[in-house]
Amino acid sequence: MPTSQLSIEQKTRLLLNSPAELTAYSQQAWDMLPRTEIDAIQLCGLKQRFAMLRDRIPVLKKLADGEGVNHVLHINDVVPLLFEHTVYKSYPPSLLEKRNFGQINKWLGKLVTSELAQAIAAVNVSGCEGLDDWFEVMDEAVPQLRISHTSGTSGTLSFLPHAVREWEKFAQLRKMNVHNMQGPDTPLPDLHTIYPYYRKGYLSHVRVHEAMIPALLGHESRFHAAYPATLSSDVLHLGARLRAAQSKGTLDRLEISPQLQAKKQAFDQLQAEMPQHLAAFFDQMSTELRGKRVYIAATWNLLHSMAKAGLERGLEAVFDPDSFIHTSGGGKGVVQPEGWRDDVLRFTGARRINESYAMSEVVGGAHPRCEAGHFHFAPTVIPYLLDPQTSRPLPRHGRVTGRAAFFDLGAEIRWGGFITGDEITIEWDQPCACGRPSYYVVGAIQRYSELTGGDDKITCAATEDSHRQAMDFLNTLEG
Structure with a gap:
């Protein structure tokens, strides 16, 4: 049956x-899904996800009990249950310093379904000397789970638990996008991946390649990384700790274990060998x-670094003009140098750069930037705008500025x-000049920490008492 004839429940x-x-693997059909249809599917999906997960994720159950949320009828009903993004780094930092991965697993088990929490609790991590060991052990012991982490610019890493199936679903969407597929039988050209970084690692934008290689390339031999090594999460965490200690003036109090010293030396x-790797x-x-x-x-x-290095070597228009160049993040938090896009296009020879607004917490979709310069929300993600002072939901009509939630x-x-x-600012009503019917982000994306000149204190829409109880529950690890 054609998907157009399916019921809302089937869709x-x-x-x-x-x-x-x-959309039967049609990128054009995906881009043109009507707003009214997406709204109906998303609300139906939200109801199902809440019903499936409410009592199976311990910290969600604690928060929902405290707020008295038992059913979802409207799109905003889950707003009091939205987690702060800092929840994924809310574990006591001392656990990492003491390499107490058993306690970290207890903390992590409260953020996932109870069935998965049992599998996590059964893993013997007593022999893990650091993060790299922990990730490797967890991958082998819980094969349906892939934990990744953020860069830890604040000094603390966020640990993000994702199911392998979540990565695989996203990889299929990216495959559809990269090849501009118009159906499941669309002929797929030979494709190689160039990656100007490490071959492996547990950092989110490195880890995603585990799903991308089989979906896009079919074989490991088509993936070409600048550095044929594994990026050490232990060293990344050390770097984050050093930056945080330096900013606080506490560098002299920082203790570094002999094992970590050895990893830093490696x-x-x-780093010293990188010129040879780059030359090759x-x-x-x-x-x-x-x-x-x-x-x-x-x-x-x-x-941009790759493009500048290539241009300095006299390399221009290296690849097929139909090559797919993608970057995400929306440029928030940094001043991008003038002409960086021109440098990338001149070096690669590609016709365009495909940009998107994305974050590590969301595997389900990246929000692509259109020809008119707007970021369009993926149908797999429900956007919210919240009052920056209260985190109450703002109207879903007109052009509105507020705190982004998803x-x-x-x-x-x-x-x-x-x-x-x-x-961010969302345009809820006016169609975009590009013709895509989805809601979209207008203008700049900024971090509140920069707007306020310091730390960004998020106020949850949940009542203060129920949110505090949920966070206390998450971080009570005894027993």
């Missing part, structure tokens, strides 16, 4: 479980991969609702 099932099938050695990387691009269609996804600064409908083993530190 919802596809959006939640296999979103690429909702990292420094790799660019040599491969200019010979073996010249003229081929490639997929390059990286943060804008990595893309519900990731792709989340299966965790709660998909969270509040960001971003200020």
Whole structure:
């Protein structure tokens, strides 16, 4: 049966479980899904996710009990249950310093479904000397789970629990996008991936390649990283701790274990060898991969650094013009140098850069930037605008500015609702000049911490008492 003839319930099932099938693997149809249809599917999906997860995720149950939320009837009913994005780094920092991964697993188990929490609790992590060991052990012991982490610019890493299925669903959407598919039988050209960073790692934008390689490339040999090594999460965390200690003037009190010192020395050695790795990387691009269609996804600064290094070597228009260059983040929090896009296009030879607004907490979708310069929300994600002082929901009509919050409908083993530190403006009513019917972000994306000149204190829409009780519950790890 054509998907256009499916009921809202049937379409919802596809959006939640296999979103690429909702439009029969047609990128154009995905882009043009009507607003009214998306609104109906998203509300239906929200009701189902809440019913499925309310009593199975311990910290969500604690918060929902405190707020008296037992059913979802309207899109805003879950706003009091949206987590602060800081919840994923709310564990006591001393647990990492003491390498107490058993307690971290107890903390993590309260953020996922009870069935998965049992599997996590059964893992023996007593021998883990650091984060790299912990990630490796968890991957092997709980194969349906993939934990990633953020860069830890604040000094503390966020640990994000995602199901393997969540990554796989997103990879299928990216495949549909990269190849501009018009159906499941769309011929797919040969494709290689260039990645100007480490081959492996547990940092979110590195870890995603585990799902992307089989979906987009089919074989590991088509993935070409600048550095054929694993990015150490322990060293990244050390760097975050050093920056935080330096800003507080407490560097002299920072204790570093002998094991971590050894990892730092190995990292420094790799840094020293990087010129050789880069030379081989660019040599491969200019010979073996010249003229081929490639997929390059990286943060804008990595893309720009690669382009500048290539241009300095006299390399221009290296790849097929139909190559797919992607970067995400929306440029928030940084001043991007003039001409960086021109440098990337001149080096790669691609016709355009595909930009999106995305964050590590949401695996379910990236919000693409259109020809008119607006970020359009993916159908797999429900956007919210909240009052920055109270976190109460703002109107879903007109052009409104507020704190961005999202519900990731792709989340299966965790709660998909969270509040960001971003200020955005959404146009809810007026159609975009590009012709896409979805809601979209207008203008700049900024962090509230920069607007206020300091830390961003998020006020939850939940009552203070119920939110405090939920956070106390999350961080009570005895027993």
